[in-house]
Amino acid sequence: MSVKHLYAPIAEDMKAVDAVIRQRLHSDVVLIRQVAEYIINSGGKRLRPALVLMTAKAAGYEGTAHHELAAVVEFIHTATLLHDDVVDESELRRGAQTANAMFGNAASVLVGDFLYSRAFQMMVSVGSMRIMEVLADATNVIAEGEVLQLLNCHDADVAIDDYLRVIRYKTAKLFEAAARLGGILGQLPRDAEDGLADFGMHLGTAFQLIDDVLDYSGAEVATGKHLGDDLAEGKPTLPLIHVMQHGTDAQATLVRRAIEEGGRDAFADVHRAILDTGALEATRQFARREVELAKNALDAVPSSLFKDRLLELSDFAVGRDH
Secondary structure (H helix, E strand, O other): OOHHHHHHHHHHHHHHHHHHHHHHOOOOOHHHHHHHHHHHOOOOOOHHHHHHHHHHHHOOOOOOHHHHHHHHHHHHHHHHHHHHHHHHOOOEEOOEEOHHHHHOHHHHHHHHHHHHHHHHHHHHHHOOHHHHHHHHHHHHHHHHHHHHHHHHOOOOOOOHHHHHHHHHHHHHHHHHHHHHHHHHHOOOOHHHHHHHHHHHHHHHHHHHHHHHHHHHHOOHHHHOOOOOHHHHOOOOOHHHHHHHHHOOHHHHHHHHHHHHHOOOOOHHHHHHHHHHOOHHHHHHHHHHHHHHHHHHOOOOOOOOHHHHHHHHHHHHHHHOOO
16 A cells, blocks of 8 residues: 555645645745755655645545645644754654754754744634644644653653653644544534544554654665664663563663663664564554554544545554555
8 A cells, every 4th residue: 555545535635735835935044945945855754734634525625724734734743853853863864864964953943943933824824713722732742742752761661651642742643633623624523523633643653653663673765764763862662661571581671771871782682672572563563453443533424535545544554664
């Protein structure tokens, strides 16, 4: 299943969103244009804006505000990437240098701020207090998730619930907001709107869980990032938590020390422990359960081609290799 197939029913809408993005990126400040265009045009699945478009179509919406809101969601996501890569000191994303590696930390942070503020300008233009509330709340929760993740770094005692809280806040919240926007635009009954939001939340959770799997199993050419980045940053993700809970004492001690110290020196041994304990498959199973919850959340949404694509998108989220 390819992204091209999934996005086929919204192909023209995606082109319209790209046009909005190019238009709204304009700034008289050259460096802002350079950095913003670099990160926006560096690839990516555009999954979050696609979610706005698909859910709006599934909700029967026929206007054009979903193009503006899809671009808003992409700008918020891009701003988080810019800030994320600075915090994580990342050098590679989507197979290319990160913006901070290319332009420096200061430029990345400040252009991230520009994208956040431009997103809020665009929200105002839609003229819906409800939509502004959803996106403002989501942006605030995402920031909380970033801080929670920072606090969890190098902490080998993080529980699964704490790890999941970071995912729900940092990643799944924007998926949730994107999906709810479609329901609001289509004026769905509240149970169906909430169903779309729950769908987005569980989909986003599954998506991040698979990202955490790919950090130990993906091909670097496919994922576009270095294997073991999470370990190097001391992030206690579910594969590592699984080893500490289900591995031998020696394996648990190895992983604990690797989380606390960070770096890549222990990557080969940690990777072997992850494989020996079945941690990657256990994490994939967790993601599959999230996807089933996502699918069930769509029960109140009317049947349509777009609902079918949302269901297929769920399977794509857990079956992907990049």
